[in-house]
Amino acid sequence: MPDLSFQIQSVQPVLYAATPLLALKLHVKSGEPGTFIQNIILQCQIQIEPSRRRYQAAEQGKMRDLFGEPVRWGQTLRPMLWTNTSVVVPSFKEETIAEVPVPCTFDFNVAATKYFHGLEGGDIPICILFSGTVFFMTDEGTCQVGKIPWDREVNYRLPVHIWKEMMDRYYPNTAWLCLQRDVFDQLHQYKVNRGIPTWEDVFRGMLSNIEESDLRKVQA
Numbered sequence: 001m002p003d004l005s006f007q008i009q010s011v012q013p014v015l016y017a018a019t020p021l022l023a024l025k026l027h028v029k030s031g032e033p034g035t036f037i038q039n040i041i042l043q044c045q046i047q048i049e050p051s052r053r054r055y056q057a058a059e060q061g062k063m064r065d066l067f068g069e070p071v072r073w074g075q076t077l078r079p080m081l082w083t084n085t086s087v088v089v090p091s092f093k094e095e096t097i098a099e100v101p102v103p104c105t106f107d108f109n110v111a112a113t114k115y116f117h118g119l120e121g122g123d124i125p126i127c128i129l130f131s132g133t134v135f136f137m138t139d140e141g142t143c144q145v146g147k148i149p150w151d152r153e154v155n156y157r158l159p160v161h162i163w164k165e166m167m168d169r170y171y172p173n174t175a176w177l178c179l180q181r182d183v184f185d186q187l188h189q190y191k192v193n194r195g196i197p198t199w200e201d202v203f204r205g206m207l208s209n210i211e212e213s214d215l216r217k218v219q220a
Contacts, residue, residue, distance in 0.1 A: 001146035002136050003031030004040075008128070008156040009097070013166035020170045022102040022162070024128075029095040037096075038135040038143065040089035044100055045129040048115060049155075051077040052125035062118030066111060082112045082126065106167055106176050116163050123157035130154075 007027040014021040030037060051073075055063065060070050067076040089098040107113055116124065130152040138144055179187070191202050 001144075002035045002037060002134060004134065004148060004152065005029050005031065006128075006130055006152060006154050008154055011102070011156070011158055011162060013162060013169065014101075015169070020104040020106065020166055022104060022166065024100040024102050026098045026100050027095065028089060028092070028098055033094060036091070036093050036137040037089075038091050038137065040098075040132060040134050040148075041086070042089055042098070042100075042130060042132040042148070043084070043086045045084050045131075046082040046102065047079045047127045047129065048082050048112060049079050049125045049127055050115065053122060056120055059118055059120050063115070066114055066118075079127070080111055080115070086132075104163070104166065106171055107178055108175065109178050116160070119160045121160050123159055124163065125155070125157055127153055127155050 005028075007029075009025040009027050011022050011024050014023050028040070050067070055070075063070075067073055083103060085100060085102055087098055087100045089096065105113055108117070129150075130148055131150060132148045134146045134148060136144055136146065187202065190196075191199070194205075196202050196205065
């Protein structure tokens with residue numbers, strides 16, 4: 001069984017995909033010189049490790065939805081799942097570069113999206129856990145099959161600006177909210193009854209009413 005090692009070389013957005021997509025360039029190397037790998041069915045689980053970075057005051061405010069008040073972060077900053085992805089690594093001898101697709105979402109019901117959006121700059125600490133199946137040739141010329149050990153993983157620091165620039169390209173000046181249909185129906189009826197032209201005006205009006213109500217409470 002080849003002793004495979006993995007290293008991330010870079011991550012870049014895919015510019016013309018149907019949905020937001022990052023391309024992760026992965027260096028794959030066999031520990032046995034001369035080993036011919038027919039292919040690898042590679043599964044990757046990508047986790048965010050929020051405790052491995054510092055947070056500015058503005059970032060701390062945006063993270064309360066995920067982790068609560070900063071005084072509790074010693075207990076609440078735990079690794080979170082970003083995504084699962086897979087790729088078939090074609091045949092190579094000793095080492096190769098594989099491009100791993102990393103699908104992304106701008107759905108703010110997803111914890112990873114909230115986390116990425118709340119960061120002002122710096123890096124996103126991630127850990128990629130590898131598993132899968134390796135097809136390789138032995139010295140005798142026979143094909144063998146092996147499993148990638150569960151301890152294969154690699155840490156990487158993804159620059160925040162890469163994720164933000166990708167989302168700005170796919171959703172310029174736009175954010176997405178997924179609502180239950182009954183809630184949407186109520187909002188839609190509210191919009192129609194008042195003749196409000198756009199959804200932005202609906203939410204601006206509702207926020208203005210909330211601010212006025214809060215101000216009256218303070219004055220009282």
